[in-house]
Amino acid sequence: MSEGPPLLRVEGVRKYFALTKGILFTQTLGYIKAVDDVSFEIRAGETLGLVGESGCGKTTTSRMILNLEEPTEGRVLVDGEPIHGLKGEALSAYRAKVQAVFQDPWSSLNPRMKVGRTIAEALIVNAVGDKARIHERVRELLLQVGLRPEQAQQYPHEFSGGQRQRVALAAALASRPKLIVLDEPVSALDVSIRAQMMNLLKDIQTQDNVAYLLVAHDLATVRHMADHTVVMYLGKIVEQAPTASLFEDVRHPYTRALFSAVLVAWPGRQEEEIVLKGEVPSPLNPPSGCRFHPRCAWVMPRCSQQEPVLREVSPGHAVACHLFDNA
Amino acid sequence: MTSETVLEVRDLHTHFFLRRGVVKAVDGVSFALRRGEVLGLVGESGCGKSLTALSVMRLLPKGGARTIKGEVLLDGENILEHTPAKMREIRGRRISMVLQDPQTSLNPVFSIGDQLREAILRRKRAPYTRASRAEVTREAVAALRRVEIAAPEQRLDQYPHQMSGGMKQRVVGAIAISGEPGVLIADEPTTALDVTIQLQYLKLLKRLQAETGMAILFITHDFGVVGRMCDRVAVMYAGRIVECGPVRQIFEAPSHPYTRALIASVPTMSGPVGRLATIEGQPPSLMDLPVGCRFASRCSLAEQRCLDVYPDTVRVGEEHTADCWKVVPA
Numbered sequence: 001m002s003e004g005p006p007l008l009r010v011e012g013v014r015k016y017f018a019l020t021k022g023i024l025f026t027q028t029l030g031y032i033k034a035v036d037d038v039s040f041e042i043r044a045g046e047t048l049g050l051v052g053e054s055g056c057g058k059t060t061t062s063r064m065i066l067n068l069e070e071p072t073e074g075r076v077l078v079d080g081e082p083i084h085g086l087k088g089e090a091l092s093a094y095r096a097k098v099q100a101v102f103q104d105p106w107s108s109l110n111p112r113m114k115v116g117r118t119i120a121e122a123l124i125v126n127a128v129g130d131k132a133r134i135h136e137r138v139r140e141l142l143l144q145v146g147l148r149p150e151q152a153q154q155y156p157h158e159f160s161g162g163q164r165q166r167v168a169l170a171a172a173l174a175s176r177p178k179l180i181v182l183d184e185p186v187s188a189l190d191v192s193i194r195a196q197m198m199n200l201l202k203d204i205q206t207q208d209n210v211a212y213l214l215v216a217h218d219l220a221t222v223r224h225m226a227d228h229t230v231v232m233y234l235g236k237i238v239e240q241a242p243t244a245s246l247f248e249d250v251r252h253p254y255t256r257a258l259f260s261a262v263l264v265a266w267p268g269r270q271e272e273e274i275v276l277k278g279e280v281p282s283p284l285n286p287p288s289g290c291r292f293h294p295r296c297a298w299v300m301p302r303c304s305q306q307e308p309v310l311r312e313v314s315p316g317h318a319v320a321c322h323l324f325d326n327a
Numbered sequence: 328m329t330s331e332t333v334l335e336v337r338d339l340h341t342h343f344f345l346r347r348g349v350v351k352a353v354d355g356v357s358f359a360l361r362r363g364e365v366l367g368l369v370g371e372s373g374c375g376k377s378l379t380a381l382s383v384m385r386l387l388p389k390g391g392a393r394t395i396k397g398e399v400l401l402d403g404e405n406i407l408e409h410t411p412a413k414m415r416e417i418r419g420r421r422i423s424m425v426l427q428d429p430q431t432s433l434n435p436v437f438s439i440g441d442q443l444r445e446a447i448l449r450r451k452r453a454p455y456t457r458a459s460r461a462e463v464t465r466e467a468v469a470a471l472r473r474v475e476i477a478a479p480e481q482r483l484d485q486y487p488h489q490m491s492g493g494m495k496q497r498v499v500g501a502i503a504i505s506g507e508p509g510v511l512i513a514d515e516p517t518t519a520l521d522v523t524i525q526l527q528y529l530k531l532l533k534r535l536q537a538e539t540g541m542a543i544l545f546i547t548h549d550f551g552v553v554g555r556m557c558d559r560v561a562v563m564y565a566g567r568i569v570e571c572g573p574v575r576q577i578f579e580a581p582s583h584p585y586t587r588a589l590i591a592s593v594p595t596m597s598g599p600v601g602r603l604a605t606i607e608g609q610p611p612s613l614m615d616l617p618v619g620c621r622f623a624s625r626c627s628l629a630e631q632r633c634l635d636v637y638p639d640t641v642r643v644g645e646e647h648t649a650d651c652w653k654v655v656p657a
Contacts, residue, residue, distance in 0.1 A: 220595060224594045258523060
C-alpha cells in the first residue's frame with residue numbers, strides 16, 4: 001500500500017436520528033443510533049469493503065461520506081479536508097471527487113433521458129468543455145465500461161440490468177473521481193453478469209487508480225474486491241482487517257456467525273455452523289455493554305456491563321470483543 | 328412414473344401472446360418431483376423458472392400468458408384440465424407456494440391472526456362461528472409455533488409492518504403449510520433476507536419437510552442455497568431445463584457447458600482471488616429462439632450441429648441428464 005495521507009478519513013462519526021412524536025409540539029422519544037463512533041481510512045486506489053446485515057449502519061455511513069447526511073458527531077475528511085459544511089466551488093470540487101453507484105440502476109437513471117445525455121450531464125455540471133469535447137468524453141466513457149458508443153442514443157429501458165449498471169458507472173466516472181461509493185453494485189445482477197461487472201470494476205481501478213468504498217452484504221464479493229474489510233453490527237465496527245487476513249482468521253463471534261451463514265456452494269463443505277438466535281435488536285434501544293452479547297455463544301458476565309473497544313490482535317487486524325482483552 | 332412421484336411436469340409450454348410476437352418463456356420443461364425431496368430449479372433472470380412455477384399453480388400473470396401444451400400431473404392427475412373451482416380446492420391443500428417478498432404476500436390491513444385464521448377456515452370449509460373461533464385461534468397459534476415464532480399469542484394481533492422480514496416470511500410459510508400440502512413451491516423465499524436470517528429460515532424449512540414429508544420445488548438463483556437445501560438440481564436456460572441431476576454431481580462434475588460456466592463465475596469464499604470467469608454475450612431473445620441449442624451462441628465448444636439441431640437429452644450418469652451434443656453419454 002502507498003504511504004502518505006489517506007484519501008478518505010472517517011473520524012469517530014456518529015449519526016443519531018431523533019424519533020419524534022407530534023407535529024406542532026414535537027416530543028423526542030429517543031434516538032436511533034444508526035452509526036455510533038465509526039472510524040476508518042481509505043487510501044488512493046484501494047478498495048474498502050463495508051459489510052454487515054440490514055440495519056448495521058453501513059448505508060448511513062456511506063451516505064455521510066457522500067455528504068447526503070450530516071454526522072451528529074465526528075468528521076469525514078477527503079484529501080485532508082472536512083467535507084461537511086463545504087459551500088460553493090469547494091462543494092462542487094468535492095462532488096467531482098466523490099461519486100456513487102447504487103444497487104438499482106433503474107432508479108438512478110432517468111427513464112426519459114437518453115443515456116448519453118445522462119452521462120453528458122455529469123460533464124456539463126463539471127464544466128468539461130464545449131459540445132465536441134463532451135461528445136468525445138461520453139464516447140470514451142461508454143467504451144471504458146464495455147458499451148458501444150452508439151448506445152448513447154438509447155434509453156435506459158433498452159438495456160439489460162447489467163448494461164444499465166455499466167451506464168451508471170460511466171456517469172459516475174465522468175468527473176474523474178478519486179473515490180466511488182459502490183452501494184451493493186452487483187447484488188441486483190445475475191451470477192454471470194455479476195462476474196463481468198466485478199472484473200470491470202477491477203480493471204477500471206487499475207487504469208484510473210480510483211478508490212472504492214464497497215458496501216455489500218455478500219462476503220464472497222467483498223473477498224474478491226476489497227483490500228480491507230470492515231464488519232459492522234448495530235452501528236459499531238466489530239472487526240476490521242486486511243481482507244486476506246480476515247478471511248483466513250475470523251475472530252469476532254458475530255463475524256464468525258456471519259461467515260458460517262454464508263452458504264458454501266459445495267454441498268458438505270461447511271466447516272462450522274453457528275445459527276444465531278433471534279434477530280438484530282432495535283438500534284433505538286441497543287443492548288448494554290457489547291451490542292452483540294444477547295446473541296453471542298461465548299457471552300461472559302462482563303459483556304453485558306462493559307462495552308468492548310476495538311483493539312489490534314495482529315498487525316492491522318482489530319476486534320471489538322472481550323474475548324481478546326488479554327490477547 | 329414411479330409411485331413416489333408426487334408432481335410430474337411433462338413438456339410444459341407457457342407462452343406470452345403479445346401484439347409484437349410470441350414470447351416463449353417456458354418452452355418444453357419436464358421434471359419429476361418425488362415425495363420428501365427438495366428439487367432445486369436454478370437459472371438466471373428470464374430463464375422461465377418462476378413462470379414454470381406459476382404454470383404449475385395455474386396462477387399465470389394477466390396479459391397474454393397461456394399454457395399451450397404439456398401436462399402437470401399432481402398425484403397422477405393432470406391439473407391443467409381442472410376447472411378453476413377445482414383448482415381452488417387444490418391450492419393450499421395439496422400444493423402451496425411461498426414467494427420472494429413476504430411484504431406483498433401478506434395483506435397489510437389485516438392482522439397476522441386474521442390471515443392465518445382465514446387459511447385455516449378455508450381448509451376446514453367451516454363457517455366462522457363463536458364456537459369455531461377458539462378452536463381456529465388455537466390452530467393459528469400452533470401454526471405460528473411450528474414456524475418457531477416466539478410468543479405466538481401476542482403475534483396474532485400484530486400487523487405485517489410490525490414484523491421483521493424474516494418473521495413475515497415465517498408467517499407466509501405457516502399459512503402455506505397450514506393445509507398440509509404434499510408439494511410446496513418456494514420461489515426465492517430467502518432472497519430478500521439477511522444471510523444469518525436466511526440460514527435460520529432454510530433450517531426451519533428442512534425441519535418442516537422432515538416432519539411432514541412434503542416435496543419442495545425450490546426456485547433460486549443462488550448456488551449456495553442450492554448446495555445447502557437441495558437433493559437434486561435442474562438448471563434452466565432460455566425456457567428449458569438443460570441439465571438435471573443429484574446436487575453433488577452437478578457441483579462436482581457439471582456436464583452442460585452452461586452449468587459449468589455458471590458455477591465457475593460464482594465468487595468463492597476460499598481459493599485464489601483473481602479475475603472471475605464470465606459468460607460472454609446475452610441469452611437469446613425468447614421471441615426469436617434459435618433452432619439449435621439455445622446456449623450455442625455463447626458456448627466455447629459449439630460446432631455446426633449445435634446451431635442446427637436442438638440436442639437430445641443425454642444420460643451422463645445415474646439420474647443425471649444433460650441436453651448437449653458435446654457430452655459423452657454414460
